Amino acid sequence: MKQYYQKEIETASREQLKAWQDERLVRQVRHVWDNVPYYRKKMEEKGLTPEDIKSTGDLYKLPFLSKADLRDAYPYGLLAVPLEDCVRIQSTSGTTGKRVVAFYTQADIDIWEDCCARAICAVGGTKKDVCQVSYGYGLFTGGPGLNGGSHKVGCLTIPTSSGNTERQIMFIRDLSATILCCTPSYAAYIGETMKSMGLGPDDIPLKAGIFGAEAWSEEMRRDIETTMGIKAYDIYGLTEISGPGVAFECSEQSGMHINEDHFIAEIIDPDTGEVLPEGTQGELVFSSITKSAFPLLRYRTRDITTLTRKPCSCGRTHVKMTKPRGRTDDMLIIRGVNVFPSQIETVLLNHGYAANYQIIVDRVHNSDTLDVQVEMTPEMFTDNLGEISQRQEALVDGLRSMLGLAAKVTLVEPKTIARSEGKAVRVIDKRKI
Ligand code: DLL
Numbered sequence: 251m252k253q254y255y256q257k258e259i260e261t262a263s264r265e266q267l268k269a270w271q272d273e274r275l276v277r278q279v280r281h282v283w284d285n286v287p288y289y290r291k292k293m294e295e296k297g298l299t300p301e302d303i304k305s306t307g308d309l310y311k312l313p314f315l316s317k318a319d320l321r322d323a324y325p326y327g328l329l330a331v332p333l334e335d336c337v338r339i340q341s342t343s344g345t346t347g348k349r350v351v352a353f354y355t356q357a358d359i360d361i362w363e364d365c366c367a368r369a370i371c372a373v374g375g376t377k378k379d380v381c382q383v384s385y386g387y388g389l390f391t392g393g394p395g396l397n398g399g400s401h402k403v404g405c406l407t408i409p410t411s412s413g414n415t416e417r418q419i420m421f422i423r424d425l426s427a428t429i430l431c432c433t434p435s436y437a438a439y440i441g442e443t444m445k446s447m448g449l450g451p452d453d454i455p456l457k458a459g460i461f462g463a464e465a466w467s468e469e470m471r472r473d474i475e476t477t478m479g480i481k482a483y484d485i486y487g488l489t490e491i492s493g494p495g496v497a498f499e500c501s502e503q504s505g506m507h508i509n510e511d512h513f514i515a516e517i518i519d520p521d522t523g524e525v526l527p528e529g530t531q532g533e534l535v536f537s538s539i540t541k542s543a544f545p546l547l548r549y550r551t552r553d554i555t556t557l558t559r560k561p562c563s564c565g566r567t568h569v570k571m572t573k574p575r576g577r578t579d580d581m582l583i584i585r586g587v588n589v590f591p592s593q594i595e596t597v598l599l600n601h602g603y604a605a606n607y608q609i610i611v612d613r614v615h616n617s618d619t620l621d622v623q624v625e626m627t628p629e630m631f632t633d634n635l636g637e638i639s640q641r642q643e644a645l646v647d648g649l650r651s652m653l654g655l656a657a658k659v660t661l662v663e664p665k666t667i668a669r670s671e672g673k674a675v676r677v678i679d680k681r682k683i
Pocket of ligand 1: 461495553
């Protein structure tokens with residue numbers, strides 16, 4: 251399967267990509283310098299003028315932007331065009347502090363939707379497909395982004411948004427949806443609801459899913475693929491940089507191609523800010539080189555990943571990022587040990603559980619505690635206490651060898667942990683409450 255939306259761009263030579271990036275970066279730095287006093291001041295503080303940035307080789311000289319800058323500059327401080335040239339805002343789902351508001355001109359929306367269209371074509375989507383968009387619509391970028399991409403490909407688009415799970419399944423079946431777009435946790439919930447309605451993979455016409463907006467494990471991918479009888483592809487993005495489609499998976503299903511004609515990616519050491527060589531894990535940083543309304547340079551995403559430019563069998567030449575392990579701010583430090591929720595998910599799914607779990611962290615007598623509550627599946631459900639405690643011990647052992655930590659595991663009855671229709675909330679950290 252070699253399907254592209256913009257073949258010339260997606261398979262351009264590395265030299266061509268570099269030439270585009272060099273030229274666009276220089277232009278973007280000038281645009282930001284001329285129009286965003288907030289960033290100009292940051293450049294001046296480093297003794298920089300636009301003339302110092304002659305190519306991507308000079309990118310490292312530019313100052314970083316972080317979420318704190320976006321909050322400081324809220325709402326208009328990073329806007330680089332007159333407000334009357336903007337046609338849309340979107341906003342992050344942030345729960346703390348001020349929301350981040352991103353602005354788009356019509357041309358910015360076109361770029362964003364092109365990126366989503368590339369993602370849909372990469373999973374085999376064509377105008378013959380029926381694409382059900384079950385990401386939330388509204389301020390969240392998931393629904394609007396994939397909706398726009400689906401139109402560009404020419405798919406029949408079903409804008410269900412999230413929620414009303416039985417109706418989602420009804421539309422999938424009645425309107426023969428072939429591509430489903432939603433968060434992986436919602437895909438798992440839709441799969442679970444299908445099962446409880448007595449439906450198996452052969453009862454639904456879906457062939458592919460485009461799942462992102464949150465970290466999810468390979469084990470969860472396999473689970474969803476089996477339950478729905480589809481190929482499940484990852485998609486990545488963030489509101490500050492545009493929305494979904496900053497990077498997307500291809501037929502190889504091993505990492506996501508970053509749309510490098512629009513976004514330059516770097517990996518830095520999150521503690522020192524130093525740029526790390528290709529293949530090293532670190533914090534992902536993006537510079538957006540084609541957008542005009544909200545053109546962030548060197549934006550620190552806090553997502554932890556690795557980049558690779560090894561040739562890909564799909565023919566795309568754009569750099570690939572591995573599945574983000576999580577965010578630096580999602581990483582839990584428990585008794586001095588770094589723990590990502592996705593590591594816990596891997597252990598649970600490898601032991602036959604579904605991704606219905608909650609991680610509760612607390613501090614008792616000055617020592618951190620880690621309590622993992624996980625639902626038994628209906629098949630394993632029992633009230634035999636001996637069996638339950640054996641199962642719990644097996645998970646405690648599994649978690650100890652994955653994390654090097656003693657956790658408490660509590661098995662709970664099926665359907666007692668809240669399901670998610672959007673981004674799942676897996677961690678309750680009582681130390682911060
Ligand atoms: O989540 C955009 C999006 C919508 C992406 C639909 C994919 C599909 P925000 O709400 O601004 O935007 O959240 C961005 O979500 O920095 C990551 O931490 C996380 N994230 C997004 N995609 C993935 C992914 C949308 N595939 C933040 N894997 C990002 C892991 C992801 N984390």
